[in-house]
Structure formats: C-alpha cells, structure tokens
Amino acid sequence: MSSPRFLRGLAAASVFPLALLIAPAAFAHAHLKSQMPAADSVAAAAPKTIELHFSEGVEPAFTGISLKGPGAAAVKLGKPAVDAHDKAVLRVPVQGPMPAGSYVVDWHAVAVDGHKTKGQYSFSVK
Ligand SMILES: [Cu+2]
Incomplete structure (x- = not known):
C-alpha cells in the first residue's frame, strides 16, 4: 500500500490539521459588508461620497x-x-460629475493585518 497515490493522500491528510489552524486568519480579511449608495440600488441623486463598510479595519x-x-x-x-472612530x-469624496446612468465601483482593500481583498459592485443614478 505504499503506492505514490497512497503517499500523496497521506501528505494531503497531514496538511489538513495545519489548514484548520490557519483558517481563522481568513476571517480577518476586510470583506465589504455594505456600501452607500447600496449595491444594485438606484440613487435619486448623484452621491457626494462613496462610503464602504468593511468587516475589518482597513489601511486608507x-x-x-x-x-x-x-x-x-x-x-x-x-x-x-x-472614519475617525x-x-x-472608508469614505471616498466624489469630485467629478455623475450624470444619470449606471456606475461600477471597483474596490480594493488592505486590512490592518496586511491581507488584500478586492471586489466590484454596481449602482445607478436616476
Ligand atoms: Cu486577513
């Protein structure tokens, strides 16, 4: 039973407990929880600020x-x-004009623990 296949399986099994130990760190990543204007929403007017709420503190x-x-x-x-508190x-001031239409936000974040995350969402301005 010492085929290469068996050995690979053994190696994978021994890595598994280590993965469990590392896994809790993944929760410290800054995931986007909510935003204003909200994803897929239709804003009645052009926002003056884009506000992102992350699951962790971020490095501005x-x-x-x-x-x-x-x-x-x-x-x-x-x-x-x-935010000071x-x-x-995270707040990003909007300086350019935002005519009616659909908008795409591409965000990237570095959490206070140094881990990187990124994502995308859309909203519209009426
Ligand atoms: Cu992290």
Whole structure:
C-alpha cells in the first residue's frame, strides 16, 4: 500500500490539521459588508461620497476605489479616508460629475493585518 497515490493522500491528510489552524486568519480579511449608495440600488441623486463598510479595519493608504460611469468614463475622486472612530468605514469624496446612468465601483482593500481583498459592485443614478 505504499503506492505514490497512497503517499500523496497521506501528505494531503497531514496538511489538513495545519489548514484548520490557519483558517481563522481568513476571517480577518476586510470583506465589504455594505456600501452607500447600496449595491444594485438606484440613487435619486448623484452621491457626494462613496462610503464602504468593511468587516475589518482597513489601511486608507492602500484602500480605495475606481468609479466608472456611463460609457465606462472614470469619475474623478478625492482621497479615501477612514472614519475617525471606525477604521472599517472608508469614505471616498466624489469630485467629478455623475450624470444619470449606471456606475461600477471597483474596490480594493488592505486590512490592518496586511491581507488584500478586492471586489466590484454596481449602482445607478436616476
Ligand atoms: Cu486577513
């Protein structure tokens, strides 16, 4: 029973307990919990700020968004900043115009533990 296949299985089995030990660290990643305007929502007016709520505190120097509007035109944004009392809340000022249409937010975050996450969502402006 010492076929290479068996040995590979044994190796995989011995790694498993280690994976369990490492797994809790994954919960420390900054996942996007909610945002304003909300994903898939229709905003009645152009927002002055894009606000992201993460599951963990983030590093504002390495966390931010890009915002693309109708025709994939990039909207000019200000410098992202975390809330003074809650490092999990990031606000990005909108500087460019946001005409009616659909918008895509591409976000990237570095959590206070140094782990990177990213994602995308959309909303519309009426
Ligand atoms: Cu993490």
